[in-house]
Amino acid sequence: MIQLRITEHIHNWLSGMMSEGAVSIVEMVLIAIVYLTVFAIAGLFLVLLERRVAAWFQLRIGPNRVGFQGLLQTMADAIKLLTKELTGTEKADKFLYNLAPYFVIISALMALAVIPFTKEFHAFDINIGIFFLIAISSIGVIGILLGGWSSNNKFAMIGAMRSGVQTISYELSVGLSLLTMVVITGTLQLSEIIEFQKNGWLIVQGHIPAIIAFMVFMISGTAETNRAPFDMVEAESELGAGFHTEYSGMKFAYFFLAEFINMFIISAIAATIFFGGWLSPFGITESIPELGVFWFLAKTMVLVFLMMWFRWTFPRLRVDQLLTLEWKYLLPINLVNIVLMAVLVWLNLTIRL
Amino acid sequence: MSYFSDIYQGIKTLLTGMSVTGKYFVNSRKGAITQQYPDNRDTLKMFERFRGEVIMPHTEDNEHRCTGCQKCEIACPNGTIEIIWDRGIDEETGKKKKKIDQFVYHLSMCTMCGLCIDVCPTDAIKWGQNFENSVYDRSALTRVLNKPGSKLMAGVED
Numbered sequence: 001m002i003q004l005r006i007t008e009h010i011h012n013w014l015s016g017m018m019s020e021g022a023v024s025i026v027e028m029v030l031i032a033i034v035y036l037t038v039f040a041i042a043g044l045f046l047v048l049l050e051r052r053v054a055a056w057f058q059l060r061i062g063p064n065r066v067g068f069q070g071l072l073q074t075m076a077d078a079i080k081l082l083t084k085e086l087t088g089t090e091k092a093d094k095f096l097y098n099l100a101p102y103f104v105i106i107s108a109l110m111a112l113a114v115i116p117f118t119k120e121f122h123a124f125d126i127n128i129g130i131f132f133l134i135a136i137s138s139i140g141v142i143g144i145l146l147g148g149w150s151s152n153n154k155f156a157m158i159g160a161m162r163s164g165v166q167t168i169s170y171e172l173s174v175g176l177s178l179l180t181m182v183v184i185t186g187t188l189q190l191s192e193i194i195e196f197q198k199n200g201w202l203i204v205q206g207h208i209p210a211i212i213a214f215m216v217f218m219i220s221g222t223a224e225t226n227r228a229p230f231d232m233v234e235a236e237s238e239l240g241a242g243f244h245t246e247y248s249g250m251k252f253a254y255f256f257l258a259e260f261i262n263m264f265i266i267s268a269i270a271a272t273i274f275f276g277g278w279l280s281p282f283g284i285t286e287s288i289p290e291l292g293v294f295w296f297l298a299k300t301m302v303l304v305f306l307m308m309w310f311r312w313t314f315p316r317l318r319v320d321q322l323l324t325l326e327w328k329y330l331l332p333i334n335l336v337n338i339v340l341m342a343v344l345v346w347l348n349l350t351i352r353l
Numbered sequence: 354m355s356y357f358s359d360i361y362q363g364i365k366t367l368l369t370g371m372s373v374t375g376k377y378f379v380n381s382r383k384g385a386i387t388q389q390y391p392d393n394r395d396t397l398k399m400f401e402r403f404r405g406e407v408i409m410p411h412t413e414d415n416e417h418r419c420t421g422c423q424k425c426e427i428a429c430p431n432g433t434i435e436i437i438w439d440r441g442i443d444e445e446t447g448k449k450k451k452k453i454d455q456f457v458y459h460l461s462m463c464t465m466c467g468l469c470i471d472v473c474p475t476d477a478i479k480w481g482q483n484f485e486n487s488v489y490d491r492s493a494l495t496r497v498l499n500k501p502g503s504k505l506m507a508g509v510e511d
Contacts (some may be wrong), residue, residue: 053378055387056377056382057374057377057378058377059377061387309375309378310371312374313367313371313373313374314367314370
């Protein structure tokens with residue numbers, strides 16, 4: 001079932017040396033290592049990007065001392081965090097307390113496996129790709145709940161409970177807005193969804209309902225990643241640091257990295273589903289398939305920037321406003337939108353280039 | 354149906370907010386207000402009302418405007434200013450006259466309240482713009498503001 005298509009060469013080279021089973025295990029380990037390394041570093045650079053973008057929004061300059069234009073700033077921060085003591089609270093539930101950061105970071109990294117970076121760079125192309133993404137992205141909240149619960153701290157507890165409320169509510173919208181697009185494509189497999197978009201990106205094909213679905217997805221995706229204006233889980237001015245108040249050192253860094261990787265994942269899903277993933281606009285570089293990674297990352301970064309733009313523009317919502325937005329607005333709109341999309345597909349009103 | 358107008362108003366106000374911050378983002382290169390301090394030391398100019406330290410301006414002829422009236426010393430709430438004065442002979446009239454010997458200013462005690470500058474009748478002391486006052490020995494923070502050999506500017510007392 002697992003299709004490791006990244007490099008034929010390495011596969012052939014390895015099969016010359018060992019048996020079939022050993023080759024697939026070695027390949028899986030290799031790919032896991034590559035993904036871990038790449039995304040640990042990518043997460044660090046997203047943190048840096050966030051800080052620079054925030055600075056520009058606030059007419060500041062931002063970190064620009066460590067390395068050229070501050071490029072090594074977050075590396076230095078990570079190394080500093082590695083050297084820090086791992087503290088804990090008394091009477092904390094030690095097992096769950098230590099387990100929580102791994103839940104969060106592993107669920108974030110697992111979701112990356114199904115994202116197609118380009119045609120040949122797609123670690124785990126299962127036929128239920130979107131379903132897998134929705135399922136995996138909801139595991140992360142267990143880590144947050146565990147962390148908040150086991151810290152034996154009121155603020156952490158409140159933050160974790162808010163996170164539970166928020167994620168359970170907004171998961172519906174994320175799922176439904178993606179299902180709206182599945183109505184057009186008729187498949188959950190991400191590689192086929194991208195193939196389908198060779199006749200025009202889904203946001204063009206589905207026009208009005210697709211744009212509505214995209215807006216709903218971005219709003220609820222921002223809420224899923226617990227970022228401002230939906231950052232009631234952390235809410236610095238209310239809860240200290242929320243669910244990770246009691247974490248220090250590398251465990252804190254895991255939570256922090258997971259937040260940024262989740263932001264990348266939400267943007268990557270949006271880029272894949274709505275904006276054609278690694279397809280170039282109007283197929284201008286179709287002859288050079290290596291540029292797929294570039295187009296994919298460019299689209300993702302634009303959406304990441306959009307989420308940062310949200311963060312530095314909108315004030316934080318109250319809990320009741322958050323729930324009103326989801327249950328009274330996004331969810332009904334989404335349900336109507338699915339019907340609208342179904343009618344559109346039934347009457348063949350989609351735009352196919 | 355306020356439901357749909359609420360949605361419309363919500364989206365509209367959100368986009369208004371985003372356009373405001375977007376403008377700031379686009380223009381941030383021109384308008385960054387951060388001063389990169391140690392780098393711009395040569396061009397750094399503090400603003401006019403900045404309270405760095407108390408100074409006593411001297412003219413080119415080494416003349417200051419301090420008459421030694423000690424109003425600043427009385428006004429100072431924590432004894433930062435200490436005026437050591439003397440009686441000298443006025444050259445024109447031949448009378449005995451009060452003049453300052455040393456205007457001692459303890460920067461380490463100064464709270465930059467500005468009462469001495471407000472109270473000075475002859476504008477002899479002013480706010481300086483220098484703020485790099487860290488030293489290894491705190492006795493370096495006790496300063497004599499009038500330069501050696503300086504004298505009162507003519508006509509200040511009239």
